[in-house]
Amino acid sequence: MNAKAYASLAPYTTFHIGGPARFLIEAHNDEDIKDTIAFARDQHLPLCPLGGGSNLLVRDQGVEGVVLWVKFDGITFEINEDETLCIAGAGVPWDTVVDAVGARGIFGIENLAGIPGTVGGAAVQNIGAYGAELAQVFAYADTINMVTGEHGRIEVTDAAFAYRTSLFKQRHDLLITQVAVRLKKNAKPNFSYADLSQVVRSGALLATSIEIARAVRSIRAQKFPQDPEEGTAGSFFKNPIISLELSASLSKHFPGLPTFPQPDGQVKIALAWVLDHVLSLKGYSTGEVRLYEKQPLVIVARPPATAADVDTFAQDIAERVFKTIGVSIEREVETFGEFLS
Ligand code: EPU
Numbered sequence: 001m002n003a004k005a006y007a008s009l010a011p012y013t014t015f016h017i018g019g020p021a022r023f024l025i026e027a028h029n030d031e032d033i034k035d036t037i038a039f040a041r042d043q044h045l046p047l048c049p050l051g052g053g054s055n056l057l058v059r060d061q062g063v064e065g066v067v068l069w070v071k072f073d074g075i076t077f078e079i080n081e082d083e084t085l086c087i088a089g090a091g092v093p094w095d096t097v098v099d100a101v102g103a104r105g106i107f108g109i110e111n112l113a114g115i116p117g118t119v120g121g122a123a124v125q126n127i128g129a130y131g132a133e134l135a136q137v138f139a140y141a142d143t144i145n146m147v148t149g150e151h152g153r154i155e156v157t158d159a160a161f162a163y164r165t166s167l168f169k170q171r172h173d174l175l176i177t178q179v180a181v182r183l184k185k186n187a188k189p190n191f192s193y194a195d196l197s198q199v200v201r202s203g204a205l206l207a208t209s210i211e212i213a214r215a216v217r218s219i220r221a222q223k224f225p226q227d228p229e230e231g232t233a234g235s236f237f238k239n240p241i242i243s244l245e246l247s248a249s250l251s252k253h254f255p256g257l258p259t260f261p262q263p264d265g266q267v268k269i270a271l272a273w274v275l276d277h278v279l280s281l282k283g284y285s286t287g288e289v290r291l292y293e294k295q296p297l298v299i300v301a302r303p304p305a306t307a308a309d310v311d312t313f314a315q316d317i318a319e320r321v322f323k324t325i326g327v328s329i330e331r332e333v334e335t336f337g338e339f340l341s
Contacts, residue, residue: 012050014234016303017305049068049120088179091120101181110213124168131190138156224295
């Protein structure tokens with residue numbers, strides 16, 4: 001086990017921003033985790049798991065803790081009569097799993113192609129895109145309790161998945177080591193999402209999961225910054241879920257607002273549309289931080305922007321939204337190192 005002291009975390013995030021970890025340790029297996037738990041206890045520091053850093057804003061002051069870079073690897077398949085389980089290490093890039101499943105001609109996660117981050121992060125966040133969500137295929141996650149060192153398994157029924165959240169967001173003591181996704185033999189392609197159905201209407205051949213994944217990646221390439229100089233964590237905010245009454249009143253004031261009824265009777269509204277058509281904030285910037293011109297839900301930062309700059313900018317956006325439509329928006333991106341005083 002190699003503990004790097006004061007390791008800059010910026011290169012470990014897709015924002016390319018943030019201060020150092022008091023200690024950074026790579027964990028490839030159970031033994032590494034055991035050693036890291038003991039090390040953190042000796043140092044009287046909290047343990048903080050890090051995956052692909054694709055949904056994180058690391059504070060400029062860094063993290064006064066032991067950051068555990070989860071590197072569990074490996075992908076295996078368990079083939080049963082009417083389904084296949086794909087079991088992947090928590091440190092495997094999610095998109096590698098999409099490719100591995102596609103290469104076997106199996107449908108089920110192709111709409112989730114091109115999402116940055118690791119398998120572990122995908123479960124924590126319940127990633128979703130183009131009409132699909134990890135929760136729909138998640139079978140279980142194997143975990144290690146970072147306090148007791150105990151091994152465990154969380155089945156889908158206990159994972160408390162909802163829009164961009166899961167049990168793993170509340171249970172900070174649980175570290176995911178591997179995730180199994182359940183891919184049904186009779187799964188069919190899902191072209192319900194507008195961006196994808198448009199590709200289908202254009203006559204593109206989308207017969208295999210590999211072709212669909214390719215189409216999804218090309219849609220994403222048009223919506224997310226491609227310049228390696230620019231940092232981003234994808235959608236910075238969640239789409240708000242509001243009451244039916246408020247949604248009806250907003251739709252009256254702002255005709256065209258995309259609304260998505262939820263199973264519980266509430267309504268999800270498209271914040272990108274609000275930022276674009278109501279607030280005209282596409283491309284709006286403060287210093288080197290801005291709302292992306294092609295997708296205003298995405299915050300982009302260029303050097304020398306700091307985490308504090310991004311944070312202040314995001315607060316500004318949230319206040320503008322609240323003042324205009326009376327809705328408090330929540331961040332999708334997590335702040336890393338919040339426990340630092
Ligand atoms: N829109 C505009 N102007 C724009 C862009 C979008 O008005 O410049 C409107 C359009 O009407 C569009 C609607 O906003 O129908 C929604 O936009 P989009 O389809 O791009 O999706 P989104 O709701 O902004 C969500 C996820 C993304 C995911 C896409 C595609 C959240 C917070 N974000 O974005 O996930 O890729 O749908 O499924 O739910 C992420 O979580 O980091 C992420 C990128």
